[in-house]
Amino acid sequence: MKPRPMPFAADFPPHIRALKPYVPGLPIEDLARRLDMSAERIAKLASNENPLGPSPLAVQALAQAAPELARYPDNDCTLLARALSAALAVPADWVVAGAGSESVLGMAAAALLAPGRKTVYAQYSFQAFVNAAQRVGAAPVVVPAPAYAVDLAALRAHITDDVALAYLANPGNPTGTRVQAGELEAFLADVPPHVVVVLDEAYREYLPQAVAGDAIAWVRRFPNLIVTRTFSKAYGLAGLRIGYGVAQPALADMLRRVRAPFSVTQAAQVAAAAALADHAFLARTVAVNDAGRAQLSAGFARLGLRYLPSSANFVLVQVGDGADMGRRLERHGLIVRPVGAYGLPGWLRVSVGTAEENARLLAGLAAELAMAA
Secondary structure: OOOOOOOOOOOOOHHHHOOOOOOOOOOHHHHHHHHOOOHHHOEEOOOOOOOOOOOHHHHHHHHHHHHHOOOOOOOOOHHHHHHHHHHHOOOHHHEEEEOOHHHHHHHHHHHHOOOOOEEEEEOOOOHHHHHHHHHOOOEEEEEOOOOOOOOHHHHHHOOOOOEEEEEEEOOOOOOOOOOOHHHHHHHHHHOOOOOEEEEEOOOHHHOOHHHHOOHHHHHHHOOOEEEEEEOOOOOOOHHHOOEEEEOOHHHHHHHHHHOOOOOOOHHHHHHHHHHHOOHHHHHHHHHHHHHHHHHHHHHHHHOOOOEOOOOOOEEEEEOOOHHHHHHHHHOOOEEOEEEHHHOEEEEEEEEOOOHHHHHHHHHHHHHHHHHHO
């Protein structure tokens, strides 16, 4: 007789039971198998990745670093911290590397939030803000965003004495909208000093300096500010999971205390430091993205679809039923991102691809709209 399995009786805290698993964009290989199609014919426009691939300098650095991959990585990320220190003109101990900037967002929650503490963020904010707060049992305060952009005045009005942390992204994901630099600086100056602000700049490279403002200068001015950035987008290193935060020493030290040891691989550190110096690749990336974003926006307008003007490497477009349209586009070998989980069930987030991929997306969308008419 086979032994009867014992019932599982672990008692998870309510805030953990309520967590929803992160659902990433559909892998290319999965759709290729389903359609019996070559993976090279699949256009993945769902995860805001760089259509040009990784920085060539990063690839070279990875090849040279391969013999050292049997060793544990430098837990202090010294090479990368020094490179960022030189590039940003801040002390190296102001830099905290993480496994993607999302991990730094989580470090902020782990360091500052707990059951009974509150965090504020705007409606339609990056899902990582929501999950980071929920993992530690904090109480979220979601500020309405009727125009799909962060309402800084409303956000400030919701920062009360029991709020410990405020999250905001510029540009935002999944909306692609941005706030004015002057208004953002005024907001930071008005936030009470006991409240830490995390300014997520994952898409910073796609904004001209005059439009974005100088967030690193704001870090020097405001000791309660953390700026997070990533190498996943413009530098093309999403597969290596590497990002960082910049904060004054008191905040940076607390982030390091809650960071998991050896969480940033040696490969990621070496590649990111090399990519940071690849100015030609970054300039090409931005130029391709500007052209592709304009191509998608013009195409959506021709199709009579509402879209949000974007300052990132994706465009949010309203299609009726986002999940259904996403499934229908898969038949064309196209992967896009429905955003019902963000409270936007009628929309798709479409990453900027190559000119050919963008044209394929617009053609597939036109065909599906015609069939539904």
